[in-house]
Amino acid sequence: MIREKSTDYSVWRRLSELARPNWPHLLGIVLLSFLSTPLSLLMPLPLKISVDSVLGNQALPNWLQAIIPDALEASKRNALFVAGGLLLVIAILASLQSLASWLLQTYTGEKLVHNLRAQLLWHVQRVSLAFHDRRGPSDTSYRIQHDAPAVQNILIHGLVPMVTSGFGFFAMLFVTLRISPKLAVIALLLSPVLFLLARHSSRRVRAGYDEIKQLDSSAMLVMHEALASLRAVKAFGQESFEDELFRRKSRMRMKEQVRLASIQASFHVLVGVTIAIGTSVALVIGVSQVMAKAITVGELLLVMAYMAQLYEPLRTISGKIPELQSSIVSAKRAFSLLDECPEVSDSDGTLASGRVRGDVEFQHVNFQYTQGRRVLDDVSFKIPAGSCVGIVGPSGSGKSTVLNLLTRFYEPLSGQILLDGYSLRDYKLAELRQQFSIVMQEPMLFSTTVAGNIAYGRPDASRDEIIEAAIQANAHDFISNLPKGYDTPIGEGASRLSGGERQRIAIARAFLKDSPVIIMDEPTSAVDIRTEACIIEAVEKLMRNRTTVMIAHRLSTLEKCDIVLVMREGRLNMITNDLEEAKLQLMKAEEFPERPGPAIGPMLVG
Numbered sequence: 001m002i003r004e005k006s007t008d009y010s011v012w013r014r015l016s017e018l019a020r021p022n023w024p025h026l027l028g029i030v031l032l033s034f035l036s037t038p039l040s041l042l043m044p045l046p047l048k049i050s051v052d053s054v055l056g057n058q059a060l061p062n063w064l065q066a067i068i069p070d071a072l073e074a075s076k077r078n079a080l081f082v083a084g085g086l087l088l089v090i091a092i093l094a095s096l097q098s099l100a101s102w103l104l105q106t107y108t109g110e111k112l113v114h115n116l117r118a119q120l121l122w123h124v125q126r127v128s129l130a131f132h133d134r135r136g137p138s139d140t141s142y143r144i145q146h147d148a149p150a151v152q153n154i155l156i157h158g159l160v161p162m163v164t165s166g167f168g169f170f171a172m173l174f175v176t177l178r179i180s181p182k183l184a185v186i187a188l189l190l191s192p193v194l195f196l197l198a199r200h201s202s203r204r205v206r207a208g209y210d211e212i213k214q215l216d217s218s219a220m221l222v223m224h225e226a227l228a229s230l231r232a233v234k235a236f237g238q239e240s241f242e243d244e245l246f247r248r249k250s251r252m253r254m255k256e257q258v259r260l261a262s263i264q265a266s267f268h269v270l271v272g273v274t275i276a277i278g279t280s281v282a283l284v285i286g287v288s289q290v291m292a293k294a295i296t297v298g299e300l301l302l303v304m305a306y307m308a309q310l311y312e313p314l315r316t317i318s319g320k321i322p323e324l325q326s327s328i329v330s331a332k333r334a335f336s337l338l339d340e341c342p343e344v345s346d347s348d349g350t351l352a353s354g355r356v357r358g359d360v361e362f363q364h365v366n367f368q369y370t371q372g373r374r375v376l377d378d379v380s381f382k383i384p385a386g387s388c389v390g391i392v393g394p395s396g397s398g399k400s401t402v403l404n405l406l407t408r409f410y411e412p413l414s415g416q417i418l419l420d421g422y423s424l425r426d427y428k429l430a431e432l433r434q435q436f437s438i439v440m441q442e443p444m445l446f447s448t449t450v451a452g453n454i455a456y457g458r459p460d461a462s463r464d465e466i467i468e469a470a471i472q473a474n475a476h477d478f479i480s481n482l483p484k485g486y487d488t489p490i491g492e493g494a495s496r497l498s499g500g501e502r503q504r505i506a507i508a509r510a511f512l513k514d515s516p517v518i519i520m521d522e523p524t525s526a527v528d529i530r531t532e533a534c535i536i537e538a539v540e541k542l543m544r545n546r547t548t549v550m551i552a553h554r555l556s557t558l559e560k561c562d563i564v565l566v567m568r569e570g571r572l573n574m575i576t577n578d579l580e581e582a583k584l585q586l587m588k589a590e591e592f593p594e595r596p597g598p599a600i601g602p603m604l605v606g
Helices: 008-042 045-055 076-124 129-135 137-147 150-179 181-228 230-235 239-291 297-338 399-406 429-433 450-457 463-472 476-480 499-513 529-543 579-591
Strands: 360-367 376-383 388-392 414-419 436-439 517-521 547-551 563-568 571-576
Touching (some): 008 076, 045 297, 076 137, 076 150, 076 297, 129 137, 150 181, 150 297, 181 230, 181 239, 181 297, 230 239, 376 399, 376 414, 388 399, 399 517, 436 499, 450 463, 450 499, 463 476, 463 499, 463 529, 476 499, 499 529, 571 579
Parallel strands (some): 388 547, 388 563, 436 517, 517 547
Antiparallel strands (some): 360 376, 360 414, 563 571
16 A cells, blocks of 8 residues: 655655755765865966966966965066965865765765665565565565665765756856856856756656666566575476576666666767867857957966866766666655555554453454455454464465464454454554464574574563573573574574474574464474474473464364364364364365355354
8 A cells, every 4th residue: 555656756855854864964065065166266277377477477366466475476486386386285175175075975875875774674564464465575675775775876976966066057157257258158058958958868767767677676586586495496407497587687677778878878978069069169269369369378278177167067967867867766666665554554552451361352354365255254253361272274264364363464354353352453563462472384583593583572581581481492402502502693594403493493482472372373384293292392381371373284283272263265164172073174175175164153262
């Protein structure tokens, strides 16, 4: 669900909001950049002094005579030293200005990018899972990592140079106008031509960069899937297929980039030719004025130097307009993430829950992920606090959806879900999630230490509490045998641990969090019988005095459950405390999957 469509106006408004905390730094960059203009105006002056006052017979400029000793005016050799010294001072000041500006630009730009990336990551973690189901992680990651730096390109390397160049242009124009009005008019006449060229080029470049960004995201998706599923790729011998798919996406991107480069190169050629025409006309007029003794040779050299500097701001401004199109496209893509509204809103939650008892009730709940068949159809049941409930059913019957709705990863289409008699919407979302500990079929572990993974739900836990949780989860023995014990880094994807070891760390995490409601999604489906027994023993200890909802394909895992819910095609088909009856019903559901079971009204479990 999109909150606001990103337009050029909204992009600039959002950029101004993002830049507001850094306005002193941006102002400092602009002021430092403005210093470059007077320094540029002074740069040709030593050449004029050398030509007119050393090689010629002109006196030193009045302002220079006022600040140097009379002795230095006595000879042409002294005047040459004055010109050389002046050139050195101007060069040192220009270098210091450039250094200070570069450091401040780097700091401010990196800070802007850091803040935007942090804001994007904070936001995308709070949008619903439905958004991530639609978008996928690759495109979101690309926008955070590669599109977010656009804010630096626009504000620091785009807007500031354009403002500085505009100031420099008018300053140079004013000085040139004082020396030779005809030459100043020539430069002024070129300005509209350059801006028309920039406007025409920018429109063509904008559409191309939009296509390139989409191709980049598409290629990144192929690469991410190939690496994430590398075992499957190798098992099926599809390395060549994935390689060709990536190459095809990259070739499409390369062709589009070359096409854009040709457009931009043509633009720069036209700009160069236009400026060359203006410079040649200015040279002809300037030499004619020297021959007519309207200006001196030194003044001609000074004006021609100013003309070169006068065209440089025009070149910068006209060049930045097309170049910024890539960054504006990236900024739109980054801000579009912030425009995604969280589909699970926390705005209505006002209930400060503390620790709940664990009474759960589904009341006529309906749900569907997309337009089409409902995943849950009028599901109703009650679970008293402290009960253990197993959920079974064929794949696609809605078992995992029940858990996703209970933890409020998604919102029901209709009906409501109660916890201790209150709707889930009444709870503050963060406090609601604290009531649940989740052990998934594929436990998600992070590339930190074993202790860090166990303490993920309680970062302030002590080492003794972490060890006690591991002992309860039957994980302490194998953790102690790791190279660094609890301080052993697990590595990305927990590839250094077996499936059973990962599962027991996840169970230890649930022990440490000590939530009143435990949710388990097939916790033993990916382990052998021996490991299963170890995990079941840990699970039974975890279930004590807690409400437990467990999905399992192995009915033996559900022996300790008080009741079993049999799901079939999104409907609650049976509630029973007889595992054999549940097994028989499950076999019938798999034998006749097209026949829906009856909808069961609210029933008390336990």
